Amino acid sequence: MLNNIKKELLNEPDKIVELLEHFDYANISLKSKYIQCGRDKNGSKKSIVIKLENNPYLCVKDYPKNIYCDLFSYIIKQRECEFIDVLNVVKGILHISDYYDYFNSKTIFGGFYENIRKKNSITVKTYELTILEQYSNSGNLRFLRDNISLETQKYFNIRYDIESQSIVIPIFDQVGSLVGIKARINYDPEDGDSKYFYLVPCLITQTLYGYSQNYRYLTDNTIYIFEAEKSTMQCHSYNIRNCISLGSSTLSAKQCQMILELNPHKVIFMMDEGLEFETIEKNIKLLKTYSRFSDFEIGYWDSTKDQTIPHKSSPSDLGKEKLLQIIDSQIVMYGDE
Secondary structure: OHHHHHHHHHHOHHHHHHHHHHOOOEEEEEOOOEEEEEOOOOOOOOOEEEEOOOOOOOEEEEOOOOEEEEHHHHHHHHHOOOHHHHHHHHHHHOOOOOHHHHHHOOOOOOHHHHHHHHHOOOOOOOEOHHHHHHOEOOOOHHHHHOOOOHHHHHHOOOEEEOOOOEEEEEEEOOOOOEEEEEEEEOOOOOOOOOOEEEEEOOOHHHOOEOOOOOHHHHOOOEEEEEOOHHHHHHHHHOOOOOEEEOOOOOOOHHHHHHHHOOOOOEEEEEOOOOOOHHHHHHHHHHHHHHOOOOOOEEEEEOHHHOOOOOOOOOOOOOOHHHHHHHHHHOEEEOOOO
16 A cells, blocks of 8 residues: 555655645755755755656655655654654645545556555455543553563553453554454463454454554564564564564465565564474565565574574564574575575
8 A cells, every 4th residue: 555655646746745845844846857855944955855757665865864765764764753644644635535445446556566456455444543442541561571561562552451351452554544453361361262352353464563653664674574463562672673563474465565565675584483384485485476576585583493492482572682692693594594
């Protein structure tokens, strides 16, 4: 969907000008092939350039600061705002009430990405944030003991359901809309019972946990992909922000598309200890299939390199120091085995 939004802006560059004006960029000049502007009224009038051709990721070049990244990330970093703030402004500028309704009814891509769109034309239901008000807005000790700080719990809007005695995990989509609510029981389950269930159903294959919250750290960077939502929250507590979670052990075609829209330099699969390599390799091969027009490395955590890892542990479960050790010495790039 992000590619659709960027394509729409590139088709109407005057809307990019509106976006820049909203975030107080100055001396904006719209040319036939590019836009120039300054960071403020006192700065250079030509220090920032956005090409309007051959620029599918909508990248911006800030020459004095030697910054080259996508426009959304640039605004987020320079204006100290959140990804969802930028997207809400874009929604208003493009006069879109709902991204899903708008792009499901409009075809703006052809070729490869359009084929992905057709294969994944699934209607995703979104919910108002007000439905979270029925749950207690408080952190919990179980997650705190699992290396998820109270600050992180607040950032990811973790709540508590008194009725079911469970931790509430809101699931947001690529553009920051609420698409479901997952719950983790706040006690140890009996053998064979699951720890997790859904308070509000969610098409987990249509999103990546942490995508909208960590967007500025994911673009043009190495991306670490975990299984469970908890891992992305743990990494946030460790101040490691270029992380997302599948919500399962298998990658979907839609998730592949979302990863590609981040223009990654590397993608590292950080699956739980004990997951069969065949599943990890299947994920890698699927991503490689959809990334044939992109050039980035793909790797994975080889948990067999460390016999001290507890069974079924995520690489983030054992603390920041251990995770950094894993990243430093236990990552294998696919094809280099």
